[in-house]
Amino acid sequence: MKIVPQGWRVSALGLLLLTVLCACTVTGGGYVGGVYEPSGSDYGGWGPGYHVAPARGGERRGERSSPHAYRPQPYSRPTPSIPTRQRGR
Amino acid sequence: MKSLTALLGVLLTCGVPAAAQKFDLPPLVEPGNAEHHVGKVIWLDLVTPNLASAKQFYSGLFGWTFRDINVGRTDYAVAYLDGRPVGGLLHRPEPTGEQRRPAWLAFVAVRDVDVARRTALEHGGKVVSEPKSYPHRGRQAILADPEGAVFAVLASSSGDPGDFLVAPGEWIWSSLLAEDPDKSAAFYQALFGYDVFDVPSDDGLDHVILSTDDYARASVNALPSHSSRRHPHWLNFVRVVDAVDAAARVVALGGRVLVEPHVDRHGGKLAIVADPTGAPFGLMEWSDTDSRREPK
Numbered sequence: 491m492k493i494v495p496q497g498w499r500v501s502a503l504g505l506l507l508l509t510v511l512c513a514c515t516v517t518g519g520g521y522v523g524g525v526y527e528p529s530g531s532d533y534g535g536w537g538p539g540y541h542v543a544p545a546r547g548g549e550r551r552g553e554r555s556s557p558h559a560y561r562p563q564p565y566s567r568p569t570p571s572i573p574t575r576q577r578g579r
Numbered sequence: 580m581k582s583l584t585a586l587l588g589v590l591l592t593c594g595v596p597a598a599a600q601k602f603d604l605p606p607l608v609e610p611g612n613a614e615h616h617v618g619k620v621i622w623l624d625l626v627t628p629n630l631a632s633a634k635q636f637y638s639g640l641f642g643w644t645f646r647d648i649n650v651g652r653t654d655y656a657v658a659y660l661d662g663r664p665v666g667g668l669l670h671r672p673e674p675t676g677e678q679r680r681p682a683w684l685a686f687v688a689v690r691d692v693d694v695a696r697r698t699a700l701e702h703g704g705k706v707v708s709e710p711k712s713y714p715h716r717g718r719q720a721i722l723a724d725p726e727g728a729v730f731a732v733l734a735s736s737s738g739d740p741g742d743f744l745v746a747p748g749e750w751i752w753s754s755l756l757a758e759d760p761d762k763s764a765a766f767y768q769a770l771f772g773y774d775v776f777d778v779p780s781d782d783g784l785d786h787v788i789l790s791t792d793d794y795a796r797a798s799v800n801a802l803p804s805h806s807s808r809r810h811p812h813w814l815n816f817v818r819v820v821d822a823v824d825a826a827a828r829v830v831a832l833g834g835r836v837l838v839e840p841h842v843d844r845h846g847g848k849l850a851i852v853a854d855p856t857g858a859p860f861g862l863m864e865w866s867d868t869d870s871r872r873e874p875k
Contacts, residue, residue, distance in 0.1 A: 525721060542843065562777055569778055573743055575743050
């Protein structure tokens with residue numbers, strides 16, 4: 491007659507055990523961020539005319555007729571720059 | 580039965596405190612705001628095989644301080660400058676048997692990470708790490724563009740940092756070095772809705788500026804034609820007062836100069852350097868008077 495209550499107790503303990511293990515796995519799990527990249531760049535070809543920085547803002551651009559894969563902004567629109575407002579002003 | 584009870588007791592004693600620990604990242608913005616700047620780089624993470632060395636290097640170079648987060652097998656340090664979180668340093672062993680290097684990973688602001696993931700896949704991108712949510716931080720995922728350049732997207736739950744000129748020691752600019760800037764710009768335009776400006780160059784290569792909210796957010800540049808090894812990737816720049824002085828400090832702290840300081844498009848100097856474990860990043864001068872026009 492004690493077989494049923496014991497079986498119930500084992501199942502309950504098993505469920506509790508599983509819950510604890512799941513909690514450990516979820517909250518202590520790895521962080522999604524940071525990736526090792528292929529070591530495939532030596533930066534050897536950066537000549538004097540190779541520019542990657544933002545413009546200072548307001549520069550007009552000469553028209554070019556070559557088609558693009560992207561939708562270009564009209565040449566009448568000057569190149570924007572980075573934010574320059576000071577914090578707290 | 581007694582042994583099962585004992586095992587449960589041990590698990591409850593050891594497991595519950597571990598379960599109570601959370602990966603407690605700080606919010607990007609405190610107090611939170613309702614600002615959203617889709618397409619803006621709002622966070623950066625370094626993956627490094629030597630967390631202690633990295634902390635020493637970046638502390639010495641930029642004055643960053645750190646708060647450690649150690650949960651399970653993850654060791655992470657949040658970097659701060661003047662009380663503001665500016666990036667994260669993640670310890671992870673270097674993969675064995677692969678030619679890989681430590682790197683800074685740029686997180687670009689989005690409204691919905693899952694939509695960004697789907698859009699990237701539709702336009703030839705790949706998923707590197709599936710979306711995951713963190714309390715206070717928001718939801719983020721790591722993606723790769725069609726050429727393989729890796730970047731992350733982040734929907735910040737506290738809003739995005741405002742559009743202000745960052746202080747020296749903070750991240751100021753990001754550049755993608757790509758095989759085909761034209762196609763790459765089209766991919767990122769589809770993903771983030773960028774306005775794209777092609778800009779004149781003296782080297783005959785394609786260079787474009789990506790913009791949202793009438794602010795330049797990043798550039799896309801053809802990989803230098805004379806590079807012997809070429810791999811498309813994002814390169815991120817920290818604002819410095821003097822690039823020559825900062826490059827010298829990089830060397831003194833155990834890093835390397837990859838591209839010597841030189842004048843770039845904005846009239847100031849920039850340099851490309853690597854930290855002691857080889858993670859590349861840029862140094863960029865930007866004076867308070869460097870802008871001719873304040874965008875509206």
